[in-house]
Amino acid sequence: MTAVLAISSGTIAAIVVIAIIDLFAIVFGLSFLRARRDQREREAAATAAALGRPVRKGPKPLSRREFFRRSLVASLLIYGAQFGGASLAFLWPNLRGGFGSVINAGKLEDINSFIRENREPFYSGTGRFYVVAYDGRPTDDVDYAAEQLTAQGIMPLYQRCVHLGCRVPFCRQSQWFECPCHGSKYNTAGEYKLGPAPRGLDRFRVEVTSTGDVLVDTAEVIIGPPRGTDTLRRPQAGPFCVATV
Ligand code: FES
Structure with a gap:
């Protein structure tokens, strides 16, 4: 196959x-x-x-x-x-190296430096995902590490808003994802915070190889955590980029 x-x-x-x-x-x-x-x-x-x-x-x-x-x-x-x-x-779907396959997002070291220096997630246009730095703690219901959704302090998030599918940009001021379409907001870990979205952002499984390559499996979209999930316990860092509807 x-x-x-x-x-x-x-x-x-x-x-x-x-x-x-x-x-x-x-x-x-x-x-x-x-x-x-x-x-x-x-x-x-x-x-x-x-x-x-x-x-x-x-x-x-x-x-x-x-x-x-x-x-x-x-x-x-x-x-x-x-x-x-x-x-x-x-x-005919061209799945080799594109969305729907396992994508090499780059070296862990480079991705971490980008996130640190720019204060925003690393973005992969090919894979349609963000890679965020993640240091949250699991809750009773949600454990990203157990589902292989996080590895060595990073976590990929699908760019697509779970409300109606707009691409959700990251707001540097608030350090949250803010959807320009209807104002849904998600924290840095893609967990639901505000707006009409029914849950947190969907995500993909990730693996960091022994050579430091970050492999993101976009073949399967993992449904985002339910509303109310908060593994970061961190408020927004500043004013919103998109007005709350
Ligand atoms: S599509 Fe994002 S809030 Fe509606």
Whole structure:
């Protein structure tokens, strides 16, 4: 299954184009050969008739008009197959290294430095997630470490607002995530704080390898913690960027 999903859309497109060209060459070649054969049979029949020999009955000869008609139909069929194949190739998910696969977000050290120096989460556009520094404590119901949602002091969060799906930016002033669409707010750990969102931000599993690479598995979205979860126990750091609705 993994091997099938790893085939890129470019490879699929190349296979489709080659197959279509081959098919066209075969159909066109067969039509041409048949037309040549019919032509020879007609000439042989005319010669036999002129010499008074019996004319051997063969299959009905293919007229020029019939040849062009068949070629036209074959071309239309091939064009349809080409269009369908190209559409399929375009829509084929390119999962290698993109959203929906395991993404290497970079070295832990670099990510931590970025977060420290910029006072904001590290963002991966390819993976559609943020990586936040996390030092919260588990509650009775929520333990991110047990679910492999945090590793070595970092935690990835899906960028998508759980209310209606807007991308949620991070507000440096408040140090919270604030959705510009309807004003939902989440703390640094992506836990629900304010607004119409039904829960905290969704998240992904993470692993830090022995070489320090941060691998985020975006193949499975882990549903965010319920409202009321607060493992950070930390208020907002300053004024909001988005007005509370
Ligand atoms: S989409 Fe974010 S609050 Fe509505």
